[in-house]
Amino acid sequence: MPVSVIFGGQFGSEGKGKVAHYFAKELKAKAVIRVGGPNSGHTVIKPNGEALVLKQLPTASILDNVYCIISSGSYINVDILLKEVLQTGIKDEFLYIDPFAVIITEEDILNESKNGLKESIGSTGSGIGSALSNRVNRMSSLRFAKDVEALSKYICNTKSMVRHFLLDNERIIIEGTQGFGLSLLHSDLYPYTTSRDTSAAAFVSEAGISPLDVDDVIMVIRTYPIRVGGNSGPLPKEINWEKVTNDSKSKFPLIEFTSVTNKVRRVAEFDAEVVKRAIEVNNPTKIVLNHCDYFDLSGNELLKSQLIISKVKEIENLINSRIGYLGLDRDSIVERNLYANNTIAKVLK
Incomplete structure (x- = not known):
């Protein structure tokens, strides 16, 4: 089954957004799945030469006729996402969000501000760590994408949708975030890591796809990390x-x-x-x-x-x-x- 996974081989900002955009065109991808959340910005250059930084949408969202998917392994700041929908001009019929993607609340952002992670380990303070912790602890207050009215027109069982594409032998790209050197599980620099695993295998899991579907693993690195x-x-x-x-x-x-x-x-x-x-x-x-x-x-x-x-x-x-x-x-x-x-x-x- 044709799935390409893109991951960073250093500490993030390796240019994964540009690479995901390139291979979406080169491989004629049917869909691109974005995992992670708004603590990672991916830059893509629009046809007019303007640089666009996207924290929630895949960089392929500026391409025509490519389905953009936010998976259940994602963390969403609703305001940022809706702003990017306007910036990219993506049509409603090409954006799909899994109902069980987690919503980052103002309380999550406040919690990260209070706990001192910005100062102690250089956290972006985007609220993802707090939202992820609530998910792991199975807090009843956790909100999902399906609970937000503003997202209702984009809600879809993305696992079924992607499986349908794969059965038709369509190319799917998973746009991973950050870098392997920040992996919560595999970095030797703990606690100076992010709140998730940033390996290719983790991105496949967050996207809701089987490892058996993957035939292409793309590592992005940069000359000066x-x-x-x-x-x-x-x-x-x-x-x-x-x-x-x-x-x-x-x-x-x-x-x-x-x-x-x-x-x-x-x-x-x-x-x-x-x-x-x-x-x-x-x-x-x-x-x-x-x-x-x-x-x-x-x-x-x-x-x-x-x-x-x-x-x-x-x-x-x-x-x-x-x-x-x-x-x-x-x-x-x-x-x-x-x-x-x-x-x-x-x-x-």
């Missing part, structure tokens, strides 16, 4: 954005802000250890390396392309795995072989 700003936990080989700017020979300062909290991201040089653990647990069939443009922003395209291929080979040797796709800027992804062949052609000229 990041963590959110503040006291968010260890980041091996941490540097600063000034060094990234200087090393890239950029003519303008490079700096990134988190899409949810708008804090300056912490940044580091590439470290293979968390990526190798992610490969060990998730066994990806495809690997995408984003932010390859950070290797050289001097403006010399021939030198840049040669340097990128050289750096990619270095990273492949470090992680003992082949990288199949390269993210070259904020919205482009290219197959590594096509990029390498193009580079060779330039040299032969």
